[in-house]
Amino acid sequence: MSGRNDHLADGDMPLIDDIDLSAYLDGEARPGDRRRIADAIESAPGFARKAQLLRNADAKARQYGDALLASAPPARLCVRRMVAERRAKRTRRLVAAGVVLTIAFLSFVGGWIGHGLFHQQTFIARSFVEDAAAPHTVFSVETHHPVEVTALESGHLTAWLSKRLNIPVTQADLSGAGFKFIGGRLLSSRSGAPAAMLMYQDAEGIRATLYLARNRGAEPSSFRFFSSSEGRTESVYWFDRDISYGLTGAYNRETLLKLAKGVLKAMDGA
Amino acid sequence: MSDFLTDVEAAIPGLRRYALALTRDADAADDLVQDCLERALTRRRLWRPTGTVKSWLFTILHNQFISDRRRLNRRAGDLSMDDALQQSAADNPMASVALAETARAIEALSLEQRTTLLLVAVEGLTYAEAATATGVPVGTIMSRLSRARRALADKMEAGPRLARVK
Numbered sequence: 001m002s003g004r005n006d007h008l009a010d011g012d013m014p015l016i017d018d019i020d021l022s023a024y025l026d027g028e029a030r031p032g033d034r035r036r037i038a039d040a041i042e043s044a045p046g047f048a049r050k051a052q053l054l055r056n057a058d059a060k061a062r063q064y065g066d067a068l069l070a071s072a073p074p075a076r077l078c079v080r081r082m083v084a085e086r087r088a089k090r091t092r093r094l095v096a097a098g099v100v101l102t103i104a105f106l107s108f109v110g111g112w113i114g115h116g117l118f119h120q121q122t123f124i125a126r127s128f129v130e131d132a133a134a135p136h137t138v139f140s141v142e143t144h145h146p147v148e149v150t151a152l153e154s155g156h157l158t159a160w161l162s163k164r165l166n167i168p169v170t171q172a173d174l175s176g177a178g179f180k181f182i183g184g185r186l187l188s189s190r191s192g193a194p195a196a197m198l199m200y201q202d203a204e205g206i207r208a209t210l211y212l213a214r215n216r217g218a219e220p221s222s223f224r225f226f227s228s229s230e231g232r233t234e235s236v237y238w239f240d241r242d243i244s245y246g247l248t249g250a251y252n253r254e255t256l257l258k259l260a261k262g263v264l265k266a267m268d269g270a
Numbered sequence: 271m272s273d274f275l276t277d278v279e280a281a282i283p284g285l286r287r288y289a290l291a292l293t294r295d296a297d298a299a300d301d302l303v304q305d306c307l308e309r310a311l312t313r314r315r316l317w318r319p320t321g322t323v324k325s326w327l328f329t330i331l332h333n334q335f336i337s338d339r340r341r342l343n344r345r346a347g348d349l350s351m352d353d354a355l356q357q358s359a360a361d362n363p364m365a366s367v368a369l370a371e372t373a374r375a376i377e378a379l380s381l382e383q384r385t386t387l388l389l390v391a392v393e394g395l396t397y398a399e400a401a402t403a404t405g406v407p408v409g410t411i412m413s414r415l416s417r418a419r420r421a422l423a424d425k426m427e428a429g430p431r432l433a434r435v436k
Contacts, residue, residue, distance in 0.1 A: 017416075018416040018417075018419075018420055019412050019413055019416040021416070022412065022415050022416035022419055023397070023412055023415075023416075026390060026397070026415075028396065028397045028412075050423075053423040053426070053427070054419045054420070054423055056423065056426065057387075057391075057418075057419040057420075057422035057423045057426070058387075058391040058392075058419065060372045060375070060376070060422060060426065061376060061387050061388065061391045061392050061422070062391065062392050063369060063372055064291075064369070064372050064373055064376050064392075065287045065291070065388060065392040065393075067369055067373070068286075068287050068290040068291060069283055069286055069287045069290070071296065073282055073283070073286060073300075073303075074300055076300070076304055077282060077286070077300060077303055077304055077307065079275055079278050079279055079282070079307055079311070080275060080279075082307060082308065082311060083275065083311060086311060
């Protein structure tokens with residue numbers, strides 16, 4: 001860099017240096033210096049020329065700056081778009097978090113309800129099959145009056161039971177499996193609703209009892225088994241939309257299942 | 271809020287200019303400005319209306335540049351102003367030659383002098399704002415500025431003569 005006396009300085013300005021002058025031109029000179037610098041520019045031609053050169057330097061710098069900025073700003077420097085993108089990103093994050101929370105919440109609630117329902121269903125099924133197994137114990141051992149209405153009046157019996165239970169009760173023909181229909185009776189279930197009992201017996205006089213009731217809240221299901229607490233009888237039971245079925249006897253599960261399928265077939269045909 | 275964005279938008283040309291002067295690479299400069307704007311939006315709530323949004327942005331940009339400096343330094347100078355300016359030479363040869371002369375003079379300044387000159391003389395920051403932006407005392411701004419102007423003025427005085435000697 002050239003010394004201060006090269007082109008710009010001319011002898012009579014030792015009290016004001018380049019820094020003072022530069023600051024003055026920017027309006028940043030110390031208040032106490034302003035007057036003095038203004039006077040110097042006013043009175044000393046060399047000083048005025050020097051000030052002019054410094055101003056020219058600024059003009060050149062601005063030209064340079066303008067030349068630098070030849071191109072329009074690219075789209076990626078659009079702040080409003082940046083803000084919109086940030087907002088969208090934040091929304092996406094919130095939505096994702098919301099979805100996760102919702103799924104977690106629903107899973108929890110679903111689990112809770114499912115757990116409750118499972119217990120409720122278990123309770124309904126258990127109550128039903130106990131109701132279904134009890135009449136067998138009571139009536140199948142009766143020699144003379146196991147049924148109230150005998151097979152001789154089967155038409156009357158099924159019509160009566162259908163009316164009381166308000167479901168179509170048919171007398172399933174299980175003779176294919178070696179079982180003869182002997183009759184039935186109307187019963188009371190533990191809920192107080194009417195139920196129906198239809199009794200069958202095989203060639204040796206061993207009986208199987210079909211118990212029917214309106215389905216009260218059980219999910220339709222396939223065949224399930226139940227052993228009485230004494231272990232003397234087995235029951236197979238199932239639910240369709242309207243009717244709950246229980247078949248009980250001192251038979252193994254295969255035999256009961258065969259009979260149950262016969263009942264199901266007869267009811268479907270009804 | 272939208273005032274803030276309006277102020278930011280208004281500052282973008284200056285930020286790009288300053289970034290170009292720092293990096294001398296169009297892509298690197300716009301990267302720098304983009305980083306600066308992202309940072310500004312992230313820290314938007316930290317901005318206190320004690321100064322102007324513009325000087326706050328220059329501070330962010332400058333700090334960003336300093337922290338990126340090692341990486342950017344490798345790329346700096348790939349594209350000189352001469353190259354950039356030659357493209358428009360056909361339109362106005364005289365202006366372009368003069369401008370190229372100016373560009374050479376400014377780019378010959380030290381980085382500190384050049385950036386200080388741009389902040390104050392081109393972008394119109396006050397000494398205090400320029401001091402905050404570049405992280406130096408006001409006194410340093412004053413001396414850098416006066417030396418930058420002096421050097422530029424000397425070059426311009428000497429320029430035509432040198433050109434003739436060449």
